[in-house]
Amino acid sequence: MIQRECGVLKTSYEADMALYPLPIARWTVAVLAVIFFLLIPLTLHEYYLSVANLVWIAVIGALGLNILVGYTGQVSIGHGAFMSVGAYTAANLATRLDSPWPVNLLAGGLMAAAVGAVVGIPSLRIKGLYLAIATLAGQLIIEWTINHVTFISGGVQASIAVPRPRLGSMVLSSQRDMYYFLLVFVVIAIVGTMNLVRSRVGRAFIAIRDQDIAAEIIGIDIFRYKLLAFAISSFYAGVTGVLYTYFLGIANYEQFQIGVSIDYLAMIIVGGLGSVLGSIFGAIFITLLPIVIRIGMESFGSVFFNPQTVLNLIPNLRLMVFGALIIFFLVVEPDGLNRLWRNIRNYFRIWPFAY
Amino acid sequence: MPDELGFFFLLMSNGVLIGLMYSLIALGFVLVYKATDAVNFAQGEFVMIAGLAVALAMSAAGAPLWVAITVGLAGMIAFGFGLERVVLRPLIGRPVIAVVMATIGLASVLRGVGPTFFGAGTKTLPLPISDAPFVIGPLFIPPIQLLGAAVSVVFLSGFGWFFLWSRKGIAMRAVADNQQVAMAMGINVERYFGLAWAMTGMVSALGGIIWGNLLGVDINLSLVGFKVFPVVILGGLDSIPGAIVGGLIVGIVENIAAGYVDPYVGGGTKDFAPYVLMILALMIRPYGIFGKKLIERV
Numbered sequence: 001m002i003q004r005e006c007g008v009l010k011t012s013y014e015a016d017m018a019l020y021p022l023p024i025a026r027w028t029v030a031v032l033a034v035i036f037f038l039l040i041p042l043t044l045h046e047y048y049l050s051v052a053n054l055v056w057i058a059v060i061g062a063l064g065l066n067i068l069v070g071y072t073g074q075v076s077i078g079h080g081a082f083m084s085v086g087a088y089t090a091a092n093l094a095t096r097l098d099s100p101w102p103v104n105l106l107a108g109g110l111m112a113a114a115v116g117a118v119v120g121i122p123s124l125r126i127k128g129l130y131l132a133i134a135t136l137a138g139q140l141i142i143e144w145t146i147n148h149v150t151f152i153s154g155g156v157q158a159s160i161a162v163p164r165p166r167l168g169s170m171v172l173s174s175q176r177d178m179y180y181f182l183l184v185f186v187v188i189a190i191v192g193t194m195n196l197v198r199s200r201v202g203r204a205f206i207a208i209r210d211q212d213i214a215a216e217i218i219g220i221d222i223f224r225y226k227l228l229a230f231a232i233s234s235f236y237a238g239v240t241g242v243l244y245t246y247f248l249g250i251a252n253y254e255q256f257q258i259g260v261s262i263d264y265l266a267m268i269i270v271g272g273l274g275s276v277l278g279s280i281f282g283a284i285f286i287t288l289l290p291i292v293i294r295i296g297m298e299s300f301g302s303v304f305f306n307p308q309t310v311l312n313l314i315p316n317l318r319l320m321v322f323g324a325l326i327i328f329f330l331v332v333e334p335d336g337l338n339r340l341w342r343n344i345r346n347y348f349r350i351w352p353f354a355y
Numbered sequence: 356m357p358d359e360l361g362f363f364f365l366l367m368s369n370g371v372l373i374g375l376m377y378s379l380i381a382l383g384f385v386l387v388y389k390a391t392d393a394v395n396f397a398q399g400e401f402v403m404i405a406g407l408a409v410a411l412a413m414s415a416a417g418a419p420l421w422v423a424i425t426v427g428l429a430g431m432i433a434f435g436f437g438l439e440r441v442v443l444r445p446l447i448g449r450p451v452i453a454v455v456m457a458t459i460g461l462a463s464v465l466r467g468v469g470p471t472f473f474g475a476g477t478k479t480l481p482l483p484i485s486d487a488p489f490v491i492g493p494l495f496i497p498p499i500q501l502l503g504a505a506v507s508v509v510f511l512s513g514f515g516w517f518f519l520w521s522r523k524g525i526a527m528r529a530v531a532d533n534q535q536v537a538m539a540m541g542i543n544v545e546r547y548f549g550l551a552w553a554m555t556g557m558v559s560a561l562g563g564i565i566w567g568n569l570l571g572v573d574i575n576l577s578l579v580g581f582k583v584f585p586v587v588i589l590g591g592l593d594s595i596p597g598a599i600v601g602g603l604i605v606g607i608v609e610n611i612a613a614g615y616v617d618p619y620v621g622g623g624t625k626d627f628a629p630y631v632l633m634i635l636a637l638m639i640r641p642y643g644i645f646g647k648k649l650i651e652r653v
Contacts, residue, residue: 075451122641125637125638126641129455132394132455137630137634140626140630141631144626144627147623312470315467316466317471319467320468322467323459323463323467326463330446330449330456331442334449
């Protein structure tokens, strides 16, 4: 990931595809693990940990969406709705059956996967723009259904309070507990995605993305793999929804509206389509963007504007910067932050020995 | 029974008039798609920005109506040209998701720009027509809807003529059909891309004025953009008659649904029914009623 590969010669495909490309990579991962498992949670304030938790939730969702959009090449503007499916499944199970969180998490993910696969069925016949509009319709229809069917939404407010997750007798209530809880799933999601995309299934996804007709000719069952991509991606989304519900302590459809779908698309575009590291970069970037804008405006905005203007400006500024960033990355750097990172890394790869 | 029938006709007439006004907005979408194969997810925001500009010109600058409308039209045409040059041209030849996301990003920018530079409050956009509806038997027809429908019909037929008979329209169809051949025939493809976006800007400005008068001008005006997709999918993405027919279908369906289903489910059917219809259309006939049949099956 960040190590220099000077003087390394690979002689087999296995070596080239390995998760740890170099012996030193284990050390890099170990250092990162120390930073994220010990340094950050034990030193940062609760508020910053809650921000970190939001980032972790976004990382899982962005990884899932990238499997679908980045690796398989199928567009989805319905991921917010898939998250809400997971969230409401888990919330209903938790409140009605009092089931433990692992069951809810799995059920939420599987339910979202099933719904996602159904929404993905049109992808057999249609693609590109039509698929984008079909998934947009899926988003609006799921939103409407959750909002109007009281069996799912649990009443007028369409919000269900869920109890905190428990580990044995310990209730995970503080942000620090949630941090560890979420980080475990982030690690599983990252390793799972990295392994998925280098497996047979992941190769099939990439073949479909690059040239679907050729993929079918070499024997890939397009329909099956497209639906599988939708299901896996929606599973991630459902898990994201469940984790977000546990993080907030409440399931509410307003947290999963179309803006969320667009946020996640923005993450993978800004981060880099078809890249695990890019999904992580994008999730961090887009989650922190509104927070940085708010803090920046609250600190320095009053130099230029009066306080009331600053308050009005913050949400609008967020929208403008957000949209402008999407356009900027699409026009100027289509491979996203991941490419910028690779450029930096490649520069230092054999440094200081030129050539 | 006559009351029942009267209610039905009321819903129908309302649906037809609203549907034609949807067609006007959908026309902006179709124009761009037809000429450049690009999709505009910011169509609703175009309408909002145009409405805001006209309303601001009238209220703050105190300009008379025709000046405000001219300013709005000119502004949106310039905006269309500029947008094509800066954002869309670099994206030619890139995957669909790139253009989709670029216009979604643009929508976000416009949503931020609107309240920041034009003020956040809801503004009125008064037109010199009365509010009193025409009453014909059981039908109540507000004049603004009639005006909107008339403007829609005029512009839809105008653009229909433009594409069928005018020199520029034929050139634009050639560009849409095959960019490389059009280029070889001496057509300046990029200029026609710009022209298509400018025409979309103009149509959006008209939509902004009419819808702005009907709903009031604020950020929520952009929500009419969500109605564009059912309209264009039903009618066919690249077809002007399709925009009319799709608009009529969506207008009628949502009014009938709102009239007969809403009492049972507690509202909201209006926004929901067109999308169900659209999903069905996508499964049965994805290229729409009049669209060109160019769906690859893999």
